[in-house]
Amino acid sequence: MSNLSVDHLGMIYELPNGGSVEALKDVSFDLESGRILTLLGPSGCGKTTLLNIIAGFLAPTSGSITLNGAPITGPGQDRGMVFQQGALFEWLNVADNVSFGPRMNGNEGPQTDAMVQDLLETVGLGDFGQKAVYELSGGMQQRVALARCLANDPELILMDEPLGALDALTREKMQSLILELWDRTQKTIVLVTHSVEEALFLGDRLFVMAPRPGRIEREYELPFAKLGLTEDPRELKNSPEFTEKREEILSLIWEMEEQIMGHEGA
Amino acid sequence: MSNMESNPNISGGFGGGPGGSAGRVIEKNPPKKSPNAQRKTVTFGDGSAVTGNRLISLATLVVLFVIWLLSEALGIADPTFFPGPIETIQGGWELATDGFQRVTLAEHVFASLRRILIGFGIGVVVGVPVGLAMGLNNTLRAIFDPLIELFRPVPPLAFIPLLILWFGIGETPAVVMLFFAAFFIMVIAARAGVTGVRLSKVHAAYSLGASKQQILRNVILPNALPEIFVGMRVAIGVCWGTLVAAELVGAQTGLGAMIWTARTFFRNELVVFGIIIIGVIGVILDLIMRKAEERFIPWRGRG
The missing domain is CATH 1.10.3720.10 (MetI-like)
Structure with a gap:
């Protein structure tokens, strides 16, 4: 069953000085329900633009995009967002952040409270419901962001460099948490990242994107996300299969960067 | 002798990061430090290390008041141009109780x-x-x-x-x-x-x-x-x-x-x-x- 369908998507940004940038050109793909797709590429490749179009924050200049056959025309709670940082509501405590979605839909009461507590325990913050979000570490804040997003039970979860601001150790733990949540909830996930390792480890599908114009350069079907549920992540990331793919993608991105440099004569 | 004191570089690292909530709390309520507490070696130019001192601030007011008092007692200032504290307090008392021009x-x-x-x-x-x-x-x-x-x-x-x-x-x-x-x-x-x-x-x-x-x-x-x-x-x-x-x-x-x-x-x-x-x-x-x-x-x- 096809879930998210992207068809000949194009996005052109008009620049204030009169020029324009082709942030996306002719991007097409279908993403089946329950998959986890990672988007990787040098800056300017349009990966965040693509995510924002799926989220409904931007309208594409050409092409179409549908979720379960219905066109995406704006943001909606069938698509949850997890941002890099700073998207929590610091005037609300942890539990009230998580219950924000249900409350906006008029669902308040013991049932919601129980669901929120359950989610907090799922992300390892069972005792932190009454804490202020600014009292938590960066990693814990992202756990809150994940729980808040799950509280609305979205069809599709979009993550814009969710672990980008975390230190290396916290990042590894959070990667495993994302896989765990993916396995438990069977949600479809699209995740943008700058890290090749992260894209390989978390994506059971991976798009390497290229800039000028922004496009999908290469596609991978990967086994690591599923393996990561049972195997030790460090061993997996050190396995020959993983390192080989990592080097392949790294050199691909290096080539792109070189081209950009040559292009700009820098 | 504690290690902390003999190695200011290490202990300095515990002196509260730049900004952050810890820095703000310290700024408002400087805690009493024991001689063994961490000590910053650089304070000149470190905004969070300059917090003032309530005692000195209080002393400023006291000294100012005493000078004012002396100027009245010794007749240094002409009361027509600059009234002394006793006269001022008396005036204030009158204002507070009886009022001036029938308004208190x-x-x-x-x-x-x-x-x-x-x-x-x-x-x-x-x-x-x-x-x-x-x-x-x-x-x-x-x-x-x-x-x-x-x-x-x-x-x-x-x-x-x-x-x-x-x-x-x-x-x-x-x-x-x-x-x-x-x-x-x-x-x-x-x-x-x-x-x-x-x-x-x-x-x-x-x-x-x-x-x-x-x-x-x-x-x-x-x-x-x-x-x-x-x-x-x-x-x-x-x-x-x-x-x-x-x-x-x-x-x-x-x-x-x-x-x-x-x-x-x-x-x-x-x-x-x-x-x-x-x-x-x-x-x-x-x-x-x-x-x-x-x-x-x-x-x-x-x-």
């Missing part, structure tokens, strides 16, 4: 506070929605921008002649002038609060199913509250300063009117007393605003 200190203070609360209050109540609207809507922004930009730099006192012409002498011109003073400050504060909202918060709220109204109430307004509070603190200070000046020319009661009347009767000790009261009330108003800020928006600056 409490009545003057009450008159001034009443004006400021009404003018400032209406300024906040009207200014905040206008500022929010300007931050949210292109058309409203376009409509209000020239008015705000044109009238904002005008000192509120400049309105007084017209306001007296329109409303006569009495409460209304002062209150309307205070309204103007607070209004422009609050509009700009609220507008800044709205435009300063992180887009990802708004996006997150939309993705969680919030409507525009819900986003205004649950995201934009709380997000703008810190800016609004800063605006209120500035506004109440400006209002207080403006009010006293306005009362000099256009009122029978209020602290400004009181010192002006006292001057015409050569009761300079009442002028001095009035100045001190005006200063003290200004400090108290600011303190109230600061406490309210701590109480109502503990998340300020921690987004």
